[in-house]
Amino acid sequence: MALGLPSHDRRARRHEATKAEIVVAAWEVARHRGLAGLTLAEVAARVDMRVPSLYQYFASKNDLYDAMFAQGNDEFLAFLEERRAELPTDARQRLRAGFRLYFEFCTSDPARYQLLFQRTVPGFEPSPASYAKAVEVMTLLREDLARAGLVHDQEDEDLLTALSSGLVDQQIANDPGGDRWARLIDVVADMAYDHLKSKQRRKGRQGARRPAGTSTQGGPR
Amino acid sequence: MALGLPSHDRRARRHEATKAEIVVAAWEVARHRGLAGLTLAEVAARVDMRVPSLYQYFASKNDLYDAMFAQGNDEFLAFLEERRAELPTDARQRLRAGFRLYFEFCTSDPARYQLLFQRTVPGFEPSPASYAKAVEVMTLLREDLARAGLVHDQEDEDLLTALSSGLVDQQIANDPGGDRWARLIDVVADMAYDHLKSKQRRKGRQGARRPAGTSTQGGPR
DNA sequence: GTCTATATTTGGATAGAC
């Protein structure tokens, strides 16, 4: 932004570009070897560098994971921004489309799904900055669902995340590349829609809107 | 079984007992360090041995994973056998109870869930013998559901696995040790029940029972 | 900024004595 030192600016820009290239290469390796199978040697080879050079861009392997985490969230954000204009306004269709969007994004890259949503990497914890991006994404999703008049409390939200991620998980674990669970997306979305609608009607009949967390539904155990 | 060489018998029994001890220790390490963080050194320390001694019992680390996989399935089998006598006969209640059972088993040991159901360990593939155990478990589950008159084709089954594992996944990933998704088990089970019942009614009205895979529901994409 | 060389650690696996 400063006009003062353009050469610094250019240098910094180049630095950032190289960083981004490395992250892209890291994702390629992760997709190929598995997220936990990522090694700096293979990343370096892919960007035509030696391993020590990577340390000019990332302080540690965990730092690289963190950049991947941030970039994955950026991708999801871009993916959502790009498509949510086309979302149907009808609530039922909107929920179906939302489920399809999430499913497509997640299953199109299982390694990314694992890093962003499953927290299964050995000792990785996202930095506050990267975590903030994840929160931003969740907030956007939440808003979209609330805007459709479908979600009224955290329980509704938890229900939808469980249903959608269940489809994704089974698809990835038991039929990678196939469509066994993809074919169930609309069915499940409709189930969720009907449930939320009838719950809303029940609440409406009861008059006053009770606060969240006082469900009449008894828990298990 | 043979009466001929009792000393062999005793020795073999002891050998098997030590093997089982090692597997138990391995599970403890896996729960503590994460499934991928399992190291032979830590397992050996826990059974008061040196690493090379483990090789008297397991040919490789993957062989140990395989034994853990087999034992995990045995545990699930025992867990099911022990409790399915108490399952309600009423179909709706039976489905609820089944969801609760699966949820309890899975969330009570996330590392085990990961190895048995998520296939996320680096280069691990179960041996044919261990895989057979996994199939046996799935068959038992399938029979129980079919006996309740709830599941008629693979699509029904896939729906139930998606819903139940969605709850488990969210619970483990986003609220480990808590009950945010546990509280939704009955809700989701009832949703599934209502869906399967009304699907059955629809099929009944249409007369002939159409074969699986010809759903009128269009897939996404 | 990138490299060569190297340190360091760790973890799986084997040889061979007891």
Add this chain to the structure above:
DNA sequence: GTCTATCCAAATATAGAC
């Protein structure tokens, strides 16, 4: 069956020359 000693490979990370 268990151990000590050792090997080997891989992988992260650093030092210091260019």
